[in-house]
Amino acid sequence: MTTRIPRRRRIAAALVAAFAAASLSATADPSPDPAQADNPIIQTIYTADPSPLVHNGRLYLYTGHDEDGSTWFTMKEWRVWSTDDMVNWTDHGSPLNLDTFSWARQDAWAGQAVERNGKFYWYVPVINDATGRPAIGVAVGDSPTGPFRDALGHPLVQNGEIDPTVFIDTDGQAYLYWGNPNLWYVKLNADMISYSGGINRIPLTTQGFGTRPNSTDRPTLYEEGPWVYKRNNLYYMVFAAKCCSEFIAYSTAPGPTGPWTYRGTIMPTQGSSFTNHPGVIDYKGGSYFFYHNGALPGGGGFTRSVAVEKFTYNADGTFPTINMTTAGAPQVGTLNPYARQEAETIAWATGVETERSSEGGMNVGWIENGDSIKVKGAGFGAGAKSFTARVASATGGGAIELRLDGPNGPLAGRCTVSGTGGWQNWSNVSCPVTGATGTRDLYLKFTGGGGYLFNVNWWQFTA
């Protein structure tokens, strides 16, 4: 490939305006500095409907993908990201899309992935081409990042409703819940791709799911997006409530099938998106609440972004109120700059996008003069001596400036990148480094002439 398709949006250009416009909570940082913001957690594309999963000490995040400029829920693929520190997120691309399901027509909407016996099952709603109505499919893969294939070649279950969530109880019984406007579940068999006992309807009582004011067709607050799990023998159903705009509420029960008791609001209506979608998980001793909003430039109800907050359960197991912030979750530990780090491991990106790399995984591209990548909390220790990056350029290249603390912070090194004869013709460049000591935020700041400069696959410092 020798040409680059111009992008339809420019996230970097409008960061400050977006933070001013985003109707974030009053508890958020009152004067957010875009250079310090880390939430929403993905800036290279619009993402929605988060579903976290922990595997082998790493947190994987499954999301949808709102197409640029959408004026409806125009979604064609799902995406995977991962982190081991809650702030630097690695882009694993899209190992699952509508074409994975030969019977699917459109609407790659909210799903959830879980692990069982070393396989990864990803439950997603799509429109069944044969019926024109929503159905739930299941994809299976051998790793949390796929590749994923259609496990059945047909829907797992279909009754015209969406938003699957799956939960494996401690006794091994798995449950698939879903529904909008109703709430349903099936008991999944141990194979995770079939079920027994028929489709069960969970009664939407006001005792169980609250009272919706001024509504006759939906008497309870339950709207969509259930997320079910168990903690300390208490079963939680977190869901998007009311519409529109939605807030996040929850109910609890003594067992996986109820009876449910409404427990109130977790996240009030906030954040420039009229939908929201919960994903709750514990990781490295903390509890995390994933959601989405419209906080990126160009963001809104159909151009959403996944974000995360850390929280602590109350002593009785109830939720505190969780507000959207631009700071997000604190970093857990540090990032090791002396190990190979993927260029697509990012705390905050301005101006860049990602794509599949010919060397496997993803690379960063669409790099122009002034674009940058923030890597938060790199543990340089006594000091770095040199920096190496894997780069490719079909044009004349440019330079990677290594800035500390901010995009215009101290310059620790500068690597010149020359043309390599193609956007996927990879080559290493190295340069000396000075002043990179202690734990610092690292900014890869890209400079050069006009147009696209080069791609970066990975980078690594030497001590």
Ligand SMILES: [Ca+2]
């Ligand atoms: Ca760019």
Ligand SMILES: [Ca+2]
């Ligand atoms: Ca890479």
